[in-house]
Amino acid sequence: MVKSVDKRGRKRAKTLGKRINERLIMLGTFFTISSDNVSTTIGYVGNIISDTQPMWLLIVGVALGLIVFEVIVNAIRGRH
Numbered sequence: 001m002v003k004s005v006d007k008r009g010r011k012r013a014k015t016l017g018k019r020i021n022e023r024l025i026m027l028g029t030f031f032t033i034s035s036d037n038v039s040t041t042i043g044y045v046g047n048i049i050s051d052t053q054p055m056w057l058l059i060v061g062v063a064l065g066l067i068v069f070e071v072i073v074n075a076i077r078g079r080h
Helices: 007-030 035-051 053-077
Strands: none
Touching (some): 035 053
16 A cells, blocks of 8 residues: 655655755766767777677687587487
């Protein structure tokens, strides 16, 4: 059963919402994100992905090889 919120509870929620908004406005003055920052970050992430690609290919290849090996062994043993 859901109880209705009393006036004091609504007032607290409203005050809390105001405080959060004030804090977010303060954060907006300290941090500015420009389109240059976003494009630079995307470039860095692209570099990390391309640098780690051989490792990921090895991990995926070994995992697929183990799955195929398990299927073959189970087929030879007669398990399905």
